[in-house]
Every structure is written in C-alpha cells, then in structure tokens.
Amino acid sequence: MIHSTRISRRGTLKSAAALTALGTLCFPAISRAQADTVKIGHLTPRTGFLGPLGEYAVMAADLAVEEINARGGVLGRKIDLIKEDSVNPQTASVKAERLIERDKVACIVGEISSAACLTIAQVAQRTKNLYVNTGGNSDALRGSNCNKYMFHVESQNSMYVKTVGRSLLANNLVKDKKWYSLTADYAFGHDLLRVAKRFMEGNGGQFAADELVPTDVADFSAFLLKIRNAKPDLVVSNLAGNQITNFLKQYSEFGLTFPVAGFGFDTAVAWGAGKGNFFGIWPLVWHHLIDTPGSKAFVAAFTKKYGKPPENQAWGDYISMHIIAKSMNDIKSIEAVKLIEHWEKGAKFDLLKTREGYFRAYDHQLMHEMYAVEALKANELKNQWDIYKPSPPVPGPNEPLEAIAATPEENACKMSA
Amino acid sequence: MSALFLQQVLNGLLDGVYYLLIALGLSLIFSLGGIVNLAHGAFYAIGAYLTVVLARFIDFGGALVVAPVGVALIGIVIERFLFRRFYREDPILSLLLTFGLALVAEQTLRIIFGAPPLSFAIPQALRGQVFIGDFIYSFYRTILLAIAVGCIVGLWFLLHRTAFGRVVRAGVQNPDMVGALGISLEPYMAAVAGLGIGLAGLAGVLLAPIYSIHPAMGQEIITPAFVVVVIGGLGSFWGVVVAALLVGLAKGLMVAAGYAQFSTAAIYGLMLLVLLFRPRGLFGERIQRFE
Numbered sequence: 160m161i162h163s164t165r166i167s168r169r170g171t172l173k174s175a176a177a178l179t180a181l182g183t184l185c186f187p188a189i190s191r192a193q194a195d196t197v198k199i200g201h202l203t204p205r206t207g208f209l210g211p212l213g214e215y216a217v218m219a220a221d222l223a224v225e226e227i228n229a230r231g232g233v234l235g236r237k238i239d240l241i242k243e244d245s246v247n248p249q250t251a252s253v254k255a256e257r258l259i260e261r262d263k264v265a266c267i268v269g270e271i272s273s274a275a276c277l278t279i280a281q282v283a284q285r286t287k288n289l290y291v292n293t294g295g296n297s298d299a300l301r302g303s304n305c306n307k308y309m310f311h312v313e314s315q316n317s318m319y320v321k322t323v324g325r326s327l328l329a330n331n332l333v334k335d336k337k338w339y340s341l342t343a344d345y346a347f348g349h350d351l352l353r354v355a356k357r358f359m360e361g362n363g364g365q366f367a368a369d370e371l372v373p374t375d376v377a378d379f380s381a382f383l384l385k386i387r388n389a390k391p392d393l394v395v396s397n398l399a400g401n402q403i404t405n406f407l408k409q410y411s412e413f414g415l416t417f418p419v420a421g422f423g424f425d426t427a428v429a430w431g432a433g434k435g436n437f438f439g440i441w442p443l444v445w446h447h448l449i450d451t452p453g454s455k456a457f458v459a460a461f462t463k464k465y466g467k468p469p470e471n472q473a474w475g476d477y478i479s480m481h482i483i484a485k486s487m488n489d490i491k492s493i494e495a496v497k498l499i500e501h502w503e504k505g506a507k508f509d510l511l512k513t514r515e516g517y518f519r520a521y522d523h524q525l526m527h528e529m530y531a532v533e534a535l536k537a538n539e540l541k542n543q544w545d546i547y548k549p550s551p552p553v554p555g556p557n558e559p560l561e562a563i564a565a566t567p568e569e570n571a572c573k574m575s576a
Numbered sequence: 577m578s579a580l581f582l583q584q585v586l587n588g589l590l591d592g593v594y595y596l597l598i599a600l601g602l603s604l605i606f607s608l609g610g611i612v613n614l615a616h617g618a619f620y621a622i623g624a625y626l627t628v629v630l631a632r633f634i635d636f637g638g639a640l641v642v643a644p645v646g647v648a649l650i651g652i653v654i655e656r657f658l659f660r661r662f663y664r665e666d667p668i669l670s671l672l673l674t675f676g677l678a679l680v681a682e683q684t685l686r687i688i689f690g691a692p693p694l695s696f697a698i699p700q701a702l703r704g705q706v707f708i709g710d711f712i713y714s715f716y717r718t719i720l721l722a723i724a725v726g727c728i729v730g731l732w733f734l735l736h737r738t739a740f741g742r743v744v745r746a747g748v749q750n751p752d753m754v755g756a757l758g759i760s761l762e763p764y765m766a767a768v769a770g771l772g773i774g775l776a777g778l779a780g781v782l783l784a785p786i787y788s789i790h791p792a793m794g795q796e797i798i799t800p801a802f803v804v805v806v807i808g809g810l811g812s813f814w815g816v817v818v819a820a821l822l823v824g825l826a827k828g829l830m831v832a833a834g835y836a837q838f839s840t841a842a843i844y845g846l847m848l849l850v851l852l853f854r855p856r857g858l859f860g861e862r863i864q865r866f867e
Contacts, residue, residue, distance in 0.1 A: 431693025
C-alpha cells in the first residue's frame with residue numbers, strides 16, 4: 160500500500176544534486192602500514208573514463224612491489240604501497256596531501272589525467288616530496304608547469320606526436336593533406352592538439368576541422384556525419400580513455416574509410432573495441448610484443464598473475480616502482496632531495512627496452528624509446544591480444560633519445576626550487 | 577537547409593530515443609513510487625554486461641530477449657525487498673539507497689569483469705550502412721531504433737489502453753484514492769519497477785555493440801536521462817518523449833554547429849530554460865503529493 164508522503168519536487172532535485180556531488184568524493188583507503196616499511200603512495204584514477212587504464216596501473220604497481228619485496232625490498236625494508244583512487248584533480252590533491260602528511264609516504268607515484276598530475280605536483284612541490292608521473296602526457300607539465308619535485312616516466316605529448324608523425328610522413332599523410340581531428344576536451348587534449356598542430360603546420364599539413372569532445376560523450380555519430388561530409392585525408396584522434404573505444408566502435412559502424420591516426424593511445428581501449436573495430440596508426444611508450452628479455456619476463460609475470468598481458472599503462476607504473484626502488488638502494492637513501500639529485504645527474508635505468516633510459520635534467524622527462532603501432536586487419540589476427548604490428552623503436556639506434564622530445568625552445572621549463 | 581544539417585537534426589532526434597529508453601523507466605518509477613532511481617544507469621550497464629556474457633552462448637539475438645528479462649527480474653526483486661520499504665519514507669532515504677545501489681552495482685561489475693572495457697562488436701549480419709540519397713545511417717542503428725520505438729509504443733498502449741495502465745496512472749495521481757477503492761498498488765509497483773528497469777536493461781543490450789562497455793557506463797547515461805525526466809515533467813508520457821528528442825537534438829545541433837565542447841552543457845541550459853518558464857516541466861501534470 161502506497162501512502163502519499165509529501166515529497167517536494169524541489170527537495171528531491173536538491174537531494175539528488177547533493178548526492179551526485181557526494182559521488183565525486185571517495186572513501187578513504189585503509190592503510191595497514193608498519194614502521195619498518197618504506198611507504199610509497201600510489202594515486203591513479205580507478206573510476207571514470209580513465210578508470211580502465213588505472214586498473215592496469217594498479218595491477219602493475221602491485222606486481223612490481225611484490226618483486227621488489229621478494230628480492231629484499233629497499234635498504235632491507237619492505238615497500239608498503241598505499242593505493243588510492245585519485246577520482247579527479249581536486250580529490251587527487253586532497254589525497255596526495257593526506258598521503259604525505261598522514262601516511263608519511265616517501266614519494267607518490269602514478270596518475271593518468273594531466274589535470275590531476277598538476278594538482279599532485281603542486282602538493283609535492285609545497286611539501287618538498289617526490290612525485291613520479293606515470294601517465295600524464297601534457298607538455299605543459301614538463302614546460303610551463305614543470306617543477307623540481309616532479310619526474311615523468313610517461314612520455315610527453317611531443318614524443319607521442321613525433322613518434323607517430325614519422326609513420327605519417329612515411330605514409331605521405333602530412334604534406335598538403337587535410338586533417339580532421341577530435342580532441343578530448345580537458346588539459347591533456349588541449350595540450351596534445353597544440354603539439355599536433357605544431358607538427359602538422361611544420362610539415363605542410365592543414366586542418367579540415369578540429370573538434371573538442373567532452374569527456375563524457377559516448378555517441379560520436381554527429382561527429383562521424385561531419386567527418387564524412389568533410390572528406391579529410393586523415394582523421395586524427397586526440398581522444399582519451401573510453402572515448403577512443405567509443406570512437407573506434409562507431410567509426411567502423413558508420414563504415415568510414417578515411418585513414419585514422421592517433422596521437423595518444425592505450426592498448427586496453429583497443430582491446431575493448433571488439434573484433435574488426437581497430438584500425439589506424441597509434442603511438443605507444445611500450446607494448447607487450449617488445450622482443451627483449453626484460454619485457455618478456457614482465458609480460459610472463461603479469462600474465463601469470465592476472466591472466467592477461469600487461470598494456471602500456473602497466474609498464475609505466477611497473478617500471479617507475481623499479482626505478483624508485485633501485486635508485487633508493489643505489490644511493491642508500493629514501494630522501495626526496497637525494498633521489499632528485501641522483502636522477503638529475505643522469506642515472507641510467509633498464510627500461511625493458513633495447514636501450515637504457517635516463518631523466519633529462521632540464522625538464523625531468525624520461526628519455527626512452529617509443530613505438531608506432533599499426534592495426535592488423537581482422538583476417539590477420541591470431542589472438543585477441545596481438546592486434547597490431549609494432550614499428551622498430553623510435554628514435555632509431557643511431558639517433559640520440561632526445562630526438563623525439565620537445566626542445567627547450569618548443570617547451571620551455573624554468574625549474575623553481 | 578543543407579543536407580548535412582538535416583542529417584544532423586535527424587541523427588540528434590534518433591539519439592534522443594536511446595535516452596528515452598532510460599528516461600521512461602526513471603519517470604515511471606519516480607511518478608508512482610516517488611523514488612528517484614539513481615541506480616537506473618547501473619541496470620543499463622548490467623544489461624550490457626549480460627549481453628556480452630549471454631552472446632557467447634545464445635548469440636546476440638538470444639541476448640536481446642533474455643538480458644532485458646533478466647534485468648527486469650533483478651528490478652522486481654529489488655522493488656520487492658528494497659524500494660517497497662521506502663515509498664513512505666523521506667525521499668532522501670530512497671535517494672541514499674539507490675545511490676548506494678549504483679555504487680555497489682558498479683563496483684560489482686568492476687570486481688567480476690575488471691575495469692577495462694569488454695570487447696564486443698556488432699554481429700556480422702547487422703553491420704553495414706543504409707544510404708538514402710546522400711543520407712547515411714548505420715544499419716544496426718535502424719534496427720536499434722525500430723526495437724526502441726516498438727517498445728515505447730508498446731509501453732504507451734500498456735499505460736493508456738489497458739486496465740493495468742489505468743490503475744498505474746490513477747496511482748500516480750492519487751494513490752490514497754486507489755487504495756480506498758480496494759486496489760493494492762504493490763503488485764503494480766513491482767510490475768512498473770520491472771518494466772522500467774527492464775527497459776534500462778534493453779538499452780544496455782542495444783547499445784553494447786556500439787558503446788564502450790565499462791563498469792561506469794551507467795553514469796554516462798543517467799545524468800542526461802535525469803535531465804530528460806525533469807524537462808519532460810512528471811506523469812506525462814509524451815512529455816518525456818518530447819524531452820528526450822529535444823535533448824538529443826540539442827546535443828546533436830551543438831556538434832553540428834561546431835560547438836561540440838558545449839554539447840553536454842547545452843542540455844543543462846535547455847533544462848534551465850524549461851524550468852524557468854515551466855517549473856513542472858514541459859507537460860508535467862499537477863500532482864498533489866509532489867507540489
């Protein structure tokens with residue numbers, strides 16, 4: 160029996176709004192840290208449109224810590240990884256502060272959203288703690304927003320653009336060609352669009368159009384109709400996370416045949432697109448087909464633990480944990496200032512690739528090899544994971560690693576102490 | 577009017593139909609029980625995940641029938657054991673309940689299937705495009721549209737041309753009077769929850785082949801659907817229909833005009849405008865207990 164309680168529409172709407180706001184906060188993590196451990200904070204989006212990638216980051220960080228602890232940990236102490244969902248830039252900042260002030264972590268690792276990287280970096284700078292960015296791409300983080308306490312294992316947008324750019328130049332898709340670009344409407348996308356434009360204009364291409372796509376857009380049909388009408392020579396994706404999956408699925412649904420390339424990419428979003436829905440040329444910092452003993456061992460360990468191969472975001476968090484642990488052991492200190500000094504001096508690291516890498520002192524960007532991958536056709540697929548054909552490492556063996564990175568002129572960084 | 581613009585208008589309207597599948601159930605459950613079902617998007621997500629699982633055994637066609645029914649059954653169970661306790665309570669409690677349900681459902685999907693999107697594509701037989709002159713549309717979406725419109729028309733008949741519908745509509749207007757006439761609304765409420773939630777499940781099935789299937793997919797659709805309900809007005813079937821089409825159109829036209837970055841904001845602007853001039857929504861009826 161339903162009785163008529165007095166429910167005001169306005170009251171209900173207000174409550175709904177309040178609850179939605181509540182949803183953007185999150186629940187505190189339970190930390191079970193002990194005094195004889197080295198605590199490291201891991202912050203990355205585990206919900207929202209970047210959540211799928213965050214999941215790989217967390218799995219990989221867990222695996223790395225397991226390996227490090229099995230080999231004796233850091234300076235005889237075990238690593239205690241305190242993991243949090245960073246949710247959004249504001250929450251990321253609050254949680255970073257809590258990790259540093261309450262949990263007293265030695266450093267913070269992680270993140271994917273460039274906007275959240277910035278707020279975490281500000282906390283790190285204020286509290287003089289170390290932050291290692293494993294997934295935020297924007298050049299501005301290494302340029303106008305660079306700071307002494309932030310290091311970047313993730314590649315900057317310029318490196319992504321120049322890596323794929325080489326394939327596009329080789330395929331004659333730049334000079335005198337019309338590009339139609341779709342860009343994620345937040346810090347990462349805006350930054351990538353700026354870098355992509357610089358590359359395109361520098362090489363004689365032009366835009367048919369560039370569109371900013373809100374991050375919560377799931378339906379691309381209106382864009383696809385416009386693209387079809389504009390008849391571009393190349394469709395460029397500056398999208399992020401789930402956006403790319405939606406775009407790929409619907410692009411093939413509408414049967415568009417213009418070549419596609421992306422300047423930002425994560426393998427997980429293509430794995431999630433479904434058979435026959437992946438095409439184009441895309442850049443990666445790492446992929447599971449790299450033929451080096453280190454990468455093979457990582458893929459094997461990850462697959463054994465989680466039942467599926469790791470993707471590029473997993474590499475970022477995995478290798479960051481190993482870089483941090485090794486450096487702490489090498490310099491026999493867990494202090495941020497000492498680590499920063501060590502890295503700024505150009506310490507080299509095994510990155511599971513053919514060449515060792517190092518942090519560039521002027522902007523703290525990790526110098527390392529990247530890859531362009533080209534989607535295989537549906538009839539060339541042997542399994543659900545190996546969906547692309549990778550290029551050899553970029554830059555090539557005879558070039559300096561800095562060849563694909565932004566120059567100080569392109570992306571000036573004044574490191575404030 | 578250019579051909580492209582006309583295409584965008586049509587595409588926007590068709591887009592609205594997807595919101596409609598979600599919004600109609602949301603509106604029904606709100607109108608009859610006074611419950612704002614914030615978990616409605618979660619049922620849409622469950623529908624999509626069920627489709628991926630079921631399609632392995634009974635193909636997409638089978639999943640199209642079984643998955644919405646499965647989701648509807650979950651809805652009936654939730655109505656029977658949870659919603660029913662809250663019809664007479666302060667609405668903030670049912671808001672908390674459904675908000676919690678949405679979180680639990682999303683996290684459960686994440687635990688079972690993982691956060692990365694599940695791989696799923698349009699069945700081979702339903703691929704391809706339809707061309708009418710220069711107008712292009714995906715063949716799959718025409719099927720989707722036909723099914724969705726069929727369901728909406730069916731729902732209208734159920735609500736406006738059957739004894740069942742008369743009781744439900746009377747219950748929306750004046751539940752006490754329905755009770756005084758000796759009719760218990762409980763089974764009707766269960767049926768309405770099953771129907772509404774089943775429709776959300778159906779939307780999940782229909783959109784699984786073309787949208788990214790991930791645990792938070794429900795959040796993507798619940799907010800626009802909620803906006804549709806508010807714009808349409810309570811208790812009005814056609815209000816919700818018109819509102820859904822308007823919301824689809826507003827988003828589509830923003831993209832068409834080259835202001836894609838404001839396409840999400842546009843629907844809130846539309847809501848604001850409608851509420852300024854018609855606080856009960858476009859065709860909202862005056863319902864005593866909601867005033």
